[in-house]
Amino acid sequence: GLLSFHGFATGDPDATLCLWITIYSGIVLDKIILPGEKPDPKWIYFTGLFFLLAFLTKSTAAFLPLPGLLFSVFLFNKQKWLFLNKHFYIMCLLVILLIIGYYFMMEIRRPGYFHHAWDSEYKRIYTNIMPWHTQPFGYYFKNLSTRFFPWCWVLIPSIIVGLRSKTIFIKQLTVFSSVFSISYLLIISIPAVKLEWYDIPVYPFLAVLSSVIFFEVSDWLKSTFSNRRIALPAFFSMFIIITATTLISIVNRIIHPPFKEPLEREGIAMRQLMKEPVINSLKILMRADHPEHYNQINFYREMYLAKKGYRPDIRYSLNELVPGDSVLTCQLPKEDSLSSLKVETIKKINDCFLIHILKNPEFPRE
Structure with a gap:
């Protein structure tokens, strides 16, 4: 996923976009959704800052996580605090003004920029602007079997284990990451044009989901076996043996990145x-x-x-x-x-x- 063409290995804007999206989505989870009744309003502005950086990196792609994040706000019952908070509207106004200012500045420097941006960035939502990149609706879900291999095999069991976890934070993390991942994949599946690397921002959250089952097994071992000096090393040794081939493959792809095009x-x-x-x-x-x-x-x-x-x-x-x-x-x-x-x-x-x-x-x- 992350080490693929147009990803981290090649230094493309999609890699930087993934960084900003992960940061501002993480802030929403850790500083707005999970705290008590009154989260610190300053994190609203940090969310806006990193959203703006994501927009400046790859324009409208920065908006794609927003439906999932808003759904999570309602799911965790934080909508009243957020939508009655003046700082939320101040942040939104500042971001909108800066985005409008950016388009005006680019239009002045490069006449015709806005028309080009409208055709290439906004019309792609409902218009097939690149027929040679048309893919079926389930394209990104199907790609998980190869781009997220072998962790795709533990993804569903890990989500089930996470939802049944006795640790509240693990359950909340599982719900948030699941909502983010599903909503993001569904949204990018709607346009007819689908490029392989558009799913890159979802992989940090899929990685979180697939790791939950290992955390829960480790926690179970600690509570089941009195001798932790034996149980924990045994678990991690088993984990390393099982995943050794995959880990070696990942390191090899970092040192010698593969290429398809x-x-x-x-x-x-x-x-x-x-x-x-x-x-x-x-x-x-x-x-x-x-x-x-x-x-x-x-x-x-x-x-x-x-x-x-x-x-x-x-x-x-x-x-x-x-x-x-x-x-x-x-x-x-x-x-x-x-x-x-x-x-x-x-x-x-x-x-x-x-x-x-x-x-x-x-x-x-x-």
Whole structure:
């Protein structure tokens, strides 16, 4: 889930969005829903702050958890405190004004921005703006079997155990995380356009749910066996043995992130090059169909600049290369061929090559 394409491994905005959503949803749970009759109003403003950060990260995606959070407020009987609290309305007004101000500022700097945002961010709710990404309603629920494997197998038993828990906090945590996860998955399942990584913000809450059963088993062992020095180590040893394969797989995916789409390869290769001495003549040969497909590689270009003091330029065809260039290439446009160049291969990084241009390319003249 989190380590997938467009997730944490590739440094995409969806990863940052997940961070802000997790923080402001956690504040709602820990500081507004769970406290006594009078939670501290300052946490309302912190919720608004992190919601605003989520909006500035990926626009309307920040709104997706709100139905589940509001349902939880009613479920835990905190609606009277919240909706009769002046700080709630002050926070909402401030957030709305800042969002409107953001759109006006962007429209001034880039005329036509609001129209583009309306078409790409708001119309997608009821309009199929990307027919090539149309998926059935149950797409994200089906994906859990692979993107949340093997923890998906303990998810339902863990929820049942959590709801029957004698620990009030565990029961409340289970209810909140279940409501959040189900509502979020249902909401993102409504639009016809469904991209694989849209479910990323739900995985921290699914992780919480799947861990409940292990907490309850540990608690049961402590209460059942008088000799805790034997019971607890035995439990954790059994847990590690059962999950060893999965844990090794997770660590391996962090060190060597997998990729499914060609446009992910450049970012992984750039991350590897950041561990090596700076290459001041480095260029990236890459062509994508949509401007947003350059977002990932641009992130790593900025990282390279921050760490090495040099920002590699992107080249879209061989025509733009000159002798002396060191070129990272993971794909070649169909009409291009390295046969027209005299190159030296420096190294291979996964499916990518770092090459050095030795002489001018010879292109046929029309």
